[in-house]
Amino acid sequence: MANIEPIDLLMPAPLPRLIQEALEGRFRIHRLYAAADQDALLTQVGARVRAIATGVPVLTEDVKAPVDGALMARLPQLEIVANLGVGYDNIDAQAACARGVIVTNTPDVLTEETADTAFGLILNAVRQLSRAERWLRAGHWRTGQFPASASLRGRTIGILGLGRIGKAIARRAEAFGVRVIYHNRKPDPAAPYEWRDSPVALAADCDILVVATPGGAQTRHIVDAQVLDALGPDGVFINIARGSTVDEKALVTALRERRILTAGLDVFADEPNVPEELIAMEHVVLLPHVGSASQPTRDAMCQLVIDNLFAWADGREILTPVAETPWKLPPKQAQ
Numbered sequence: 001m002a003n004i005e006p007i008d009l010l011m012p013a014p015l016p017r018l019i020q021e022a023l024e025g026r027f028r029i030h031r032l033y034a035a036a037d038q039d040a041l042l043t044q045v046g047a048r049v050r051a052i053a054t055g056v057p058v059l060t061e062d063v064k065a066p067v068d069g070a071l072m073a074r075l076p077q078l079e080i081v082a083n084l085g086v087g088y089d090n091i092d093a094q095a096a097c098a099r100g101v102i103v104t105n106t107p108d109v110l111t112e113e114t115a116d117t118a119f120g121l122i123l124n125a126v127r128q129l130s131r132a133e134r135w136l137r138a139g140h141w142r143t144g145q146f147p148a149s150a151s152l153r154g155r156t157i158g159i160l161g162l163g164r165i166g167k168a169i170a171r172r173a174e175a176f177g178v179r180v181i182y183h184n185r186k187p188d189p190a191a192p193y194e195w196r197d198s199p200v201a202l203a204a205d206c207d208i209l210v211v212a213t214p215g216g217a218q219t220r221h222i223v224d225a226q227v228l229d230a231l232g233p234d235g236v237f238i239n240i241a242r243g244s245t246v247d248e249k250a251l252v253t254a255l256r257e258r259r260i261l262t263a264g265l266d267v268f269a270d271e272p273n274v275p276e277e278l279i280a281m282e283h284v285v286l287l288p289h290v291g292s293a294s295q296p297t298r299d300a301m302c303q304l305v306i307d308n309l310f311a312w313a314d315g316r317e318i319l320t321p322v323a324e325t326p327w328k329l330p331p332k333q334a335q
């Protein structure tokens, strides 16, 4: 092993130490985010880079690092892009497919954690728990009574995107005695819930609309003013998917005008920038994209990134390629 030449790997965005330490030695990491002159770094090492490791949550306002066709064009030897996160809308998977580059993500290991967060948001938004706690801490209990909230009892949860995470949310809803309906492009014959043929129809027939779709162009603004109006003045909107799935301006307007009751949001259109108007709304629950962010789950996600990269480096079958690049071995290596 000592004689093996390290593989050049590009890291467009900073990743947790667990990943960085595990890769050191076998990989030569080029930290694009830390380069004073990114263009110069790409010119210098681009032709040698065979792998990318990246992720969404670590991005800040200053470090937006999409892995797009333009970047891939500068990396002619690229074979794999390993993403920390189940969502990979930060990567142009079609462009990767066209180049025979495998994209991997981190499904399954974060499903239950993210569903827990979704349910926390649902309970919090419906019962106004964060607001009640702020009220207590501010000393108001000595002189008054916190107003009664809405209830989960007898309500219907509408899941937009009944995939792995959507199903885990639905299972929780069942345990809470709450009815579930859903919308996917096509009905899922194995799903024991009623299907609705559009986001508007789903919103019209539920009380709590939960978005659990992937992000990206296909689901951009899938929740718009019309969907929010269909949800109605007693409706609760929950998003643990991607900020891009909702027209955020329409959401702010609907909340301001009380055309929906409240919202619980873990994701935003331009993270980490949250619209001031949302921050000022006491009845809305806002989280800093922590859906999967427990330490054990984040560690499991990191390990899957590491395992995918080492499997590829060793010529073993890759564990979790995404749908657009379903190869277990990169076409370039299999040739």
Ligand code: 8YV
Pocket (backbone or CB within 6 Å): 055, 056, 057, 058, 083, 084, 085, 086, 087, 088, 110, 289, 290, 291, 292, 293
């Ligand atoms: C993380 C997520 O914030 O997995 C996802 O798609 O949004 C979250 O788990 C992040 O993407 C991890 O990189």
